[in-house]
Amino acid sequence: MKIMVAIKRVIDYAVKIRVKPDKSGVVTQNVKMSMNPFCEIALEEALRIRESGLASEVVAVTMGPSQCLDTLRTGLAMGADRGIHVDSTSALHPLHVAKILRNLVQIEKPSLIILGKQAIDDDCNQTGQMVAGLLNWPQGTFASKVSPSSNHPGFKNQAFAPTMWWGFPKDKSNMSQIGKKEYTHGTMKSLIGVVLDKEKEEVTVDREVDDGIETVQLKLPAVITTDLRLNQPRYATLPNIMKAKSKPIKKFTPQELNVEIKSDLEIVEVTEPPKRKAGVMVSSVDELIEKLKNEAKVI
């Protein structure tokens, strides 16, 4: 079974973002770029599924100018088997990405597409859902995992503890119970994540939603987007970096994939959010009420 993972090259998460003086966008010159953190998590999940024997190949896809190849190489260094680079210098919005992915799926025919839930530069949270819609595939978004409590034995300081593949799928009653529970730390006794059932061609995903955890079961092929607490991505080790140099990267252009990059969106202005003002100290309740009435206008 093949897994396709889409990764995006974005401004590094730890860099302080500055808006360009002409307000047309964000400064990207000489700024450290790296892989989107959610995409790292997606790739890590795909690699774990492959390592548990349920998948045969992980293909990493990236779209953008030639600098994206750095990010793709990082993905290959983490362990992806092949890379695909869709070369495009124009801005790619989620719908374009989704269309390109759909056409790539027709070429590569993976059974599972895993993406990060959103990119940290645009925070759209749209691509995964759009891909599922275009392909008419089921989707399990915001796939998450509960972190084990700190005094849980066996999970101290392991860079990656393999997720429990075997215990869960059979015991459905337990899962529905979990789905009903509120999302709380430390009540879960084992790691839950994306669970694949090969014979039944299903995947079970625990989704982190606003009111707790929702468990869904999807028939393959399916689309999954990953949330922050799903796993901790591995480091790129030197032997893997060496191997990555020889892994093949296929190149496409949007034209070859019959996707027209026509921008329906125009970014009018990019501004910084207003700076937080210092708080105002009030000396009495009456003053507070008066301020709430007249200045904040909330009562």
Next chain:
Amino acid sequence: MVNRNCRATLRLVTLINRQGHPHPPLSSSPSGHISHSYIILPFSIAFVFLTVLCFYSGTGIDACWKQLQRNNVHGEHKIVSFFSPLASSLKTRQWGVNIQSRCYGSASVLVQRNPKFSKLNDEDVRYFEGILGAKNVIQDDEKLITANTDWMRKYKGSSKLLLQPRTTDQVSEILKYCNFRCLAVVPQGGNTGLVGGSVPVFDEVVVSLSAMSKIISFDKVSGILVCEAGCILENIISFLDNEGFIMPLDLGAKGSCQIGGNVSTNAGGLRLLRYGSLHGNVLGIEAVLADGTVLDMLKTLRKDNTGYDLKHLFIGSEGSLGIVTKKLLQEARRKLGEILSAFEFLDSNAMNLVLNHLEGARNPLPTSLHNFYVLIETTGSDESSDKQKLEAFLLGSMENELISDGALAQDINQASSFWLLREGIPEALMRAGAVYKYDLSIPVEKMYNLVEEMRSRLGNDANVVGYGHLGDGNLHLNVSTPQYDDKILSQIEPFVYEWTSKHHGSISAEHGLGLMKANKIFYSKSPETVKVMTSIKKLLDPNHILNPYKVLPCSSIS
């Protein structure tokens, strides 16, 4: 204060120009009277320069002033430029008149030979021949002319004797004798100085270091060079080129200038922009003081924080504090050196401590346990090319089986988590219980031997952890026990200090001496050096009120 200096110097200028009776210029503008040309120097530098000079040759200048007072310009005299900080007292002594005048850079004054210096006689020459052998005692006129004249041919002395010692002991003997006989001495290297500092003014004995031109040793691992003061800079540079290293000092005069002179004058040169001044690059000096004492401050260690760093006094003292006979220099490595910004190591005990006690610490190489971990950081302006360099270096090292495994941080977050592993060790140690902390500078090859010896000494009683700045040869040896225990302390000290001293290390690479090692300085510094330190302490703090009981041994202070 500075203004008063100006006034004093202007007064002197007019003194020189007038042939007849000197009287103070009453008009304000000095330009009409002066015919000498001036060199405008920044005042702050000039003032410091003079303070140093005055401190060490105070009596000389005092005498000069007295001569001028009498307007007696007999005998030999030279036109010399200098300022006078004694001007404030001099003003009231001499003129008692307030003069407003503009300040200029420097002035030329006549210098009179100080009569307290003895004159050379045959007995002295014979004594020197006895120490050095007749070959190295030169009285030949031609050779003396070169030694007496500076490179710009602006200053010419009239020395009658040129000595060429070959060893530090000979220099020490010479100076001891000259001190006893009160013979003035001029240390000379390549004689390429541009301010007349390397040639005699009158008949001082010239001690030339040119014969001491051996490169004593070069450590390729740490890039530390030990050489004698008479080595010509160009020879050193070509020697290092062969080894693949760069000398941090380079000047136009490299064909003739000697490293002893460079260090004594704190030469700047062409590469200062990148490598910094000699204060940063000279790790140690062996110098001979005026009375013949040999101060051995030669430590082949990148870091040494034991007591006052006396070598800096000699760097830039221009031969007025002591004759530098040997020095240690740090060279820059060519391969990864230019982008390398950190090179740390930790052993497996340290790694386990951090992983167990610190939250959020992640083992980057979990698949196998390794004995040592090294953290390398590079900093540069071009990320992709630096990354390529680092990857090439790491992959090459893997192929050569220098490293068994590694992980490369792909973004800033991963880099911070790598640093947490190294920077979190002290905190993890604190959480593990009591800690005995030692900070030692040891030659890189022998660094870990100490950790292993400590382990065998302490056995199961304690967890001996070694980590540190491998690139600087600095080991942080930490012994972790559940509680503080005197028994364990006696096992550790003084063994640690003795071991370090035996291997010519420093008992404090960066932490300093403080209270903990106040009486232990002798493990790393010679008694003569400590004596000079205590005399400086007495000079600057006669009542010892500043931070008592620390740094220097109590026995020497009292």
